[in-house]
Amino acid sequence: MKHYCLHCGAELEEERIVCPKCFSCLYLEMLDSKLFTSAAGVLTARQLELNTQWMKYKCGINGSAGHGFAAEDGNAMSDILKGHNVEFSGKDNSMNGPDRIVDGIKIQSKYCINAKKTVNAAFDSATGVYQYEGQVLEVPKDQYADALLEMEKKILAGKVPDYSDPKDATKIVQCGDYTYKQAVNLTKAGNIDSLVFDAKTHTITAFSAFGISFAIKLCLLMMSCRNIEEVKDSVKLSFLSGLQNGTITLSSGIMTSQLLKTVFGRNFAATTQRIVNHAVDNAYQCELGKKIVHGLAKNILRKDIYGCTAKNAAKKYTKNFF
Template structure:
């Protein structure tokens, strides 16, 4: 059993880096966009932006077609949301009458401000509180009676124009803050959407490369599901933690640093980067630099949390004695470079893809950039760090090799039996099993116990020797001596080898 990695193992490791980097980057892309949009929660009317996003998310989960980012262009009297083609203006006021007054010119005394693409009154979305909604409908009825809504004369139409939002006023305010149930539910729902995207990318890449490398569909699917769950789970945890930290004010501490980075890059580079990530009309100049700084803050938080979450399993293992300090350093270095290079690769690839083919090019370019960057960084780090730190797995495989050699000699095993034993052990040697072996006080005994059932099964297949062995050997000796006596030859003259005699 060779302790050195085979070409197939190296190819699998490379594919694992690609699938992991691609899935993490896809999740990070969505997480960063969410954080970018949620920075508005800190504004004076932050709960209104929170309500818009919460209602978008609820409609999306109910299978409705949601057009995101409408409010980002700050178009005068434009819609905040669009669902199934319907333009919606969100007004999350504590007082329903004030919410409707805000939709009319001259502090509520003039004409309605909001009309859709068909010149029909936009839907006015108010909090899902009975008192607030009822007051809003009453005020809209009064406006219609006063002739302030062009093209509408029937007060009963007020119930069509005013609609309930998906959350209450209190829930909207809670969503914009950290550390409460409503906020956590919103972030967890967002995290589930992010995790699904990360799972899909990593699972598809793992499945495809597995098939191309000769795996059966069943084995490839199992590997794909395992990789997808790990990457998707990480993205989910990062989504919740990053959003909660942002709402708690972490972004405020990073403003100066990220704006300095944007200043170094300049307005042109910032415009290329930010327009690859945001929806709506492209932005340039100072606006692009400010938006790019917000994007960098999100990227920094998501990348840092991804490293922390991924490394937490290694930290738990070293506490339990399942890996060495050197292995922890090696794993941490690989995680940092893979995450960093994957994130940078997505930004660069998305920007380049947007320049070539806006829209689809952003996603395709980002995915290719993240996978190639993650693979290259992971391979380089392992190569460099590997010169100084030996893998725990390599050390364990060396012990296994020595024990297998001893078993083969002790049990007089032939080539086919040795191959069967090695293949059986290979199927049992997962990363978790090697960590259990590392923490074992008697690693040689650990290998013996792991191999014992396989060895018993192999030896049980040997043909049974029937009859009296001593009698058989005695008859063989008599037969040989008779032949020699008849021919007048010695044992050497018969040409029998040591294996025959």
């Protein structure tokens, strides 16, 4: 049965899928769109999971909760964009472990309402001794000068192991890239600090989406190229396609992050989490469900895991997918 090219209207023979006139292929273009849509969705979800702790952004009365995690994410993202090697070591919530490791330096981030409380948060409440030995204390940008004075007092009081000179406070205290107020703003939607941070976060995703879209489009177009001029045109079209899809990914990523910082977004995420938890727990009750969960967890973590660990991995992946 004959059919027609949707681009130029040329009549095509029954088995022909590439138009001999304009060399377009509807099937390849559909494949291109589906591949990019799937890849962009996975990238956005993975970016939120890896580089932010958005589920902990629960800003209470006067910003009493959540902004500490936001400060960790904001300062870590700043380090990444500056070209530093950042290891997110604090998301396992290990006792007295660093929040992140930057170029081999262990960093503990504390963001409280004033410098005294910020510094005191790094000392054991029972013994009064600095509890993050070998780690640099990162403090809000607007509290840095006062935090140095507070740390000098702690050193003079003998509360910081291996330090006796008050001038060494500069070796322990590090100035963060965000003020306390900015950290609180990061947990909320609709303000400049929050929008800029989300833009920085999803710029990485956008570059990845650009590369994926460019590669897919170029491969598909090269299949119908007949000469060097058509190859050049294919590269140009692929670049424009990548630019378009990267821009879409950036804007959609920002909107998603902003939505998740609203009451509706958090409630939606919490509801989704409960549904996923219930579904995975029920599926795990039968042998087939166990095999599916174990297989999914193995593909995610690249190793054989079972029981609660496998269920948690499956829940996290499924939650991100939705």
